[in-house]
Amino acid sequence: MRVCRIAHAGGTSYASWEGEEFAELADPFAPRPRHTGARISPAAARLLAPVEPRTVVGMAHNTGAADSALPPAAFLKAARSVVGPGAAVRLPDDAGRTVAEGELALVIGRETTDVRPADLLSCVLGLTVANDVTDRSAQHDDPLWTAAKSRHTFTPVGPWIETGLDRADLQITVTVNGVEASRASTAGLARDLGEILAYVARLMPLGPGDLVLTGAPGPEAPLRAGDAVGVRIDGLGELGNPVEAWHARQGAAA
Amino acid sequence: MRVCRIAHAGGTSYASWEGEEFAELADPFAPRPRHTGARISPAAARLLAPVEPRTVVGMAHNTGAADSALPPAAFLKAARSVVGPGAAVRLPDDAGRTVAEGELALVIGRETTDVRPADLLSCVLGLTVANDVTDRSAQHDDPLWTAAKSRHTFTPVGPWIETGLDRADLQITVTVNGVEASRASTAGLARDLGEILAYVARLMPLGPGDLVLTGAPGPEAPLRAGDAVGVRIDGLGELGNPVEAWHARQGAAA
Numbered sequence: 001m002r003v004c005r006i007a008h009a010g011g012t013s014y015a016s017w018e019g020e021e022f023a024e025l026a027d028p029f030a031p032r033p034r035h036t037g038a039r040i041s042p043a044a045a046r047l048l049a050p051v052e053p054r055t056v057v058g059m060a061h062n063t064g065a066a067d068s069a070l071p072p073a074a075f076l077k078a079a080r081s082v083v084g085p086g087a088a089v090r091l092p093d094d095a096g097r098t099v100a101e102g103e104l105a106l107v108i109g110r111e112t113t114d115v116r117p118a119d120l121l122s123c124v125l126g127l128t129v130a131n132d133v134t135d136r137s138a139q140h141d142d143p144l145w146t147a148a149k150s151r152h153t154f155t156p157v158g159p160w161i162e163t164g165l166d167r168a169d170l171q172i173t174v175t176v177n178g179v180e181a182s183r184a185s186t187a188g189l190a191r192d193l194g195e196i197l198a199y200v201a202r203l204m205p206l207g208p209g210d211l212v213l214t215g216a217p218g219p220e221a222p223l224r225a226g227d228a229v230g231v232r233i234d235g236l237g238e239l240g241n242p243v244e245a246w247h248a249r250q251g252a253a254a
Numbered sequence: 255m256r257v258c259r260i261a262h263a264g265g266t267s268y269a270s271w272e273g274e275e276f277a278e279l280a281d282p283f284a285p286r287p288r289h290t291g292a293r294i295s296p297a298a299a300r301l302l303a304p305v306e307p308r309t310v311v312g313m314a315h316n317t318g319a320a321d322s323a324l325p326p327a328a329f330l331k332a333a334r335s336v337v338g339p340g341a342a343v344r345l346p347d348d349a350g351r352t353v354a355e356g357e358l359a360l361v362i363g364r365e366t367t368d369v370r371p372a373d374l375l376s377c378v379l380g381l382t383v384a385n386d387v388t389d390r391s392a393q394h395d396d397p398l399w400t401a402a403k404s405r406h407t408f409t410p411v412g413p414w415i416e417t418g419l420d421r422a423d424l425q426i427t428v429t430v431n432g433v434e435a436s437r438a439s440t441a442g443l444a445r446d447l448g449e450i451l452a453y454v455a456r457l458m459p460l461g462p463g464d465l466v467l468t469g470a471p472g473p474e475a476p477l478r479a480g481d482a483v484g485v486r487i488d489g490l491g492e493l494g495n496p497v498e499a500w501h502a503r504q505g506a507a508a
Contacts, residue, residue: 144328152367204406
């Protein structure tokens with residue numbers, strides 16, 4: 001099933017995509033998701049980020065086979081940094097060299113606490129596409145990575161969740177202004193999805209709608225204001241976002 | 255106003271404490287919070303963590319005046335690590351030396367993105383008490399701190415939110431089994447609440463119910479299974495939690 005979150009005249013809904021229209025879902029995280037009966041035309045709907053997570057966690061040391069010699073490590077991104085397909089990635093004027101990282105993301109369907117490691121993959125609702133936007137300069141200056149990973153709009157996710165996909169070798173392609181910047185397979189990651197989920201679920205509680213970003217197997221793609229960035233994964237579709245300049249008037253001097 | 259989140263026979267509600275009973279609130283984050291008219295007796299209610307945040311962020315380099323020479327730094331804790339007053343802090347059997355840190359926490363009332371730095375304190379709904387439980391051994395091994403800060407139950411918060419408190423010198427007392435382990439004032443922090451909020455809000459979007467932990471001005475208090483840990487702040491009440499051993503069967507070998 002292709003699970004979407006959409007904005008429409010009646011508000012915001014979860015829905016499955018039925019080929020020509022959306023069929024509203026009462027709760028995609030229920031043990032047996034139920035359709036409400038409402039149908040929504042794609043012309044009257046806009047795709048949102050497919051979840052509103054409370055946890056967004058990414059894997060460090062997971063960009064290629066060589067990383068399997070390093071201990072696993074994870075980092076948190078601010079949950080509110082998530083935006084949907086088509087939403088602008090805002091490059092703050094106080095950011096340094098900022099890059100896109102195309103990644104496969106696990107969407108958690110139910111609570112992982114007290115689930116045995118062998119059963120953890122049953123807590124995954126499905127897969128989606130994520131762009132782990134990162135300020136490389138800030139990452140160099142902040143050993144905790146907080147200043148690099150969590151800026152507003154730095155986690156585009158979507159366009160939807162595929163629940164049936166079960167393959168270890170998904171091709172991830174990142175494009176900037178339509179030009180291929182990176183192409184690599186999730187088979188190139190240092191750790192597989194089961195190892196990643198076991199590591200993360202030991203360190204923190206996960207629950208419905210949470211996202212586990214599995215690492216970027218390909219090279220990063222530098223971003224500039226005015227660019228259009230896309231991340232495409234086999235069988236999952238393409239997540240596209242414009243890149244805009246943003247005046248970070250929030251800022252106290254760091 | 256003292257804003258609580260309570261479990262009762264009718265479900266889970268926000269409520270204000272009116273001296274002898276709770277008065278249910280429709281939405282404490284509304285511009286003008288409105289009472290529903292329902293009253294609930296304390297005998298029929300149990301206090302929960304006063305918020306269900308999407309963001310929990312703490313300040314590094316903020317434990318005393320000497321830290322003001324260091325650049326500010328922030329870390330994220332997993333949002334689902336939050337538990338309420340009376341809930342057990344579970345010490346996993348694979349954790350190292352684990353400590354309590356008593357901290358004043360800002361409860362965010364509305365979105366901070368696009369708010370000018372000078373106006374950020376108006377986004378704060380009120381103050382509460384937090385215990386930033388930390389596995390010091392894991393913090394040493396994981397430079398990103400993720401393994402140290404986000405274990406299930408590692409962020410007790412409560413007992414409630416005080417909306418009217420406006421003082422820079424609040425006394426924080428940490429007790430273990432009733433014995434004082436630490437006593438210090440928020441006046442001893444390297445950075446004041448306005449500086450902390452300006453720093454954090456520049457790095458990430460914050461919104462209703464999010465928590466900003468402001469740093470522990472006093473010494474840490476080691477925790478063992480069987481302990482009872484308390485964090486008391488002048489004018490905010492006491493957050494008390496039992497400490498239990500927990501078999502972390504989640505774990506893949508790290």
